[in-house]
Amino acid sequence: MKIFNTSNESSTITGFILLGFPCPREGQVLLFVLFSIVYLLTLMGNGSIICAVRWDQRLHSPMYILLANFSFLEIWYVTSTVPNVLANFLSDTKVISFSGCFLQFYFFFSLGCTECFFLAVMAFDRYLAICRPLHYPAIMTGRLCTNLVVSCWVLGFLWFLIPIIIISWMSFCGSRIIDHFLCDPGPLLALTCQRVPVIELVFSTLSSLPVIILFLFIMGSYALVLGAVLRIPSAAGRRKAFSTCGSHMAVVSLFYGSVLVMYGSPKSEHEAGTKKIVTLFYSVMTPLLNPVIYSLRNKDMIKNLQKFLRIFKKCYSKRPLGN
Secondary structure, three states, rough: OOOOEEEOOEEEEEEEEEEOOOOOOOHHHHHHHHHOOOOOHHHHHHHHHHHHHHHHHHOOOHHHHOOOOOOOHHHHHHOOOOHHHHHEEEEEEEEEOOOHHHHHHHHHHHHHHHHHHHHHHHHHHHHHHEEEOHHHHHHHOHHHHHHHHHHHHHHHHHHHHHHHHHHHHEEEEOEEEEEOOOOOOOHHHEEEEOOHHHHHHHHHHHHHHHHHHHHHHHHHHHHHHHHHHHHOOHHHHHHHHHHHHHHHHHHHHHHHHHHHHHHHHHOOOHHHHHHHHHHHHHHHHHHHHHHHHHHHHHEEEEEEEHHHHHHHHHHHOOOOOOO
């Protein structure tokens, strides 16, 4: 059983207090409206990409299948945090239950780890398409694409399972306050009755390992892609090759840039506030920007999104008016 000890008295944990973004009531309402708009736009943007890929047979290629799965992942990634943040804005107590905290903890980090795997697989797909174009259809088959997608999801959700189970069974003492808008491992481990360096080291290693290894893999893939592109004799060919990789490189830069700032910047007296802003960027803003980036840099995606919106508008206009 998980216990809080306060003033030598023990009581069963009923939850943690997420401070979120402390501000007056009017500010909380304003933030609620702003986050609600961002959340809806994120769902609409990523959902539109999924629908466009699903309905157009011409987009049933590995690149677009990976993109649709990535958009599906982004929907769940932002959903793991934003609904609770919205409830927190309107709550007076700002309490999250013990089980709710660790479920959010698990899904947020598992989905983030899955995103790292997907970004690596998408980089591998672009490497094959540009560096080995003649062998691409034979290598990147539908079966291999499916196996890669399944592997990303399975590995992402297994990576943090054991450490999170161990942490959830530890005892917690003193304050229940977490100075964050989500259940982050740092503040949680700081609340344990007895610091266990081994647990902290294991979690820190597991958190950084996929980020570092997969980032190096992605950079290596794009170094090879860049070398292949520069060897293309025609300027039109180089532009086309860069166009197919530009969107993915932009998304990788946004996600890994914010993660590296989060874990690579020196500590400061404003660490908690900085951590919230950086976490907010890669957990909320990046899923919002990804559909825009992919749509603006991909002519096929623009055409299919326009087609999807026209069909949706046509169907909506034919709906019978209510009484």
